[in-house]
Amino acid sequence: VKCEAKSALPKPKSNNSNCKKGSSEDKAKIAVGEECRADEQAFLVALYKYMKERKTPIERIPYLGFKQINLWTMFQAAQKLGGYET
Template sequence: PAPNLKGRPRKKKLSVSQRRDSQSQGQGQGSSGSSGSCQGSTVASVQDPSTAENKRREEELSEEGRAEEQAFLVELYKYMKERDTPIERIPFLGFKQINLWTMFQAAQKLGGYELITVRRQWKHVYDELGGNPSSTSAATCTRRHYER
């Protein structure tokens, strides 16, 4: 008869000395990887001198945008409270918190709720929010969050 394999470990456990070796190797790799990514970002900023100008423009625009975003969120929270469906916590899509302002702007850019629903473009809204492209239920989840 075949041996009973239920409840048995799948791999042989590492001895204490082997564990220490693998941990020290893992830490060494992590630190070198992070320093490499830092170097890449500094090189990019040196190559393109116009990025500083672009950042200044973005900051000026974002000042106006922030005020607009705040006004939108205040109105949204007020409206939802009047409807007896207050927003108690900001919804998540995947493991990312949804920026309601970004979601609203993306929906408006594509023509609003009804047009997006008719054209089945909720996946595009999800993509604008920076969602995981492999998610299959993304469009439905995005629409439901927008409806709420």
């Protein structure tokens, strides 16, 4: 399962009475979401460890202007475009 970059803003919740609570599709989405979060967390742990080992630790959350840079999203975008080798 490939995790795609998601918007930082949550989608508005609709109060649709036709929705089934706890359907198998919803459970699958939750499982994929948890897997994506686990992948993101593992990436960030590995990144921080790597940067610390090369004596250039990430001490502050990176910002560009007044917006926080999502390192996981940047990594995924680079991978999608071919990564370092391209």
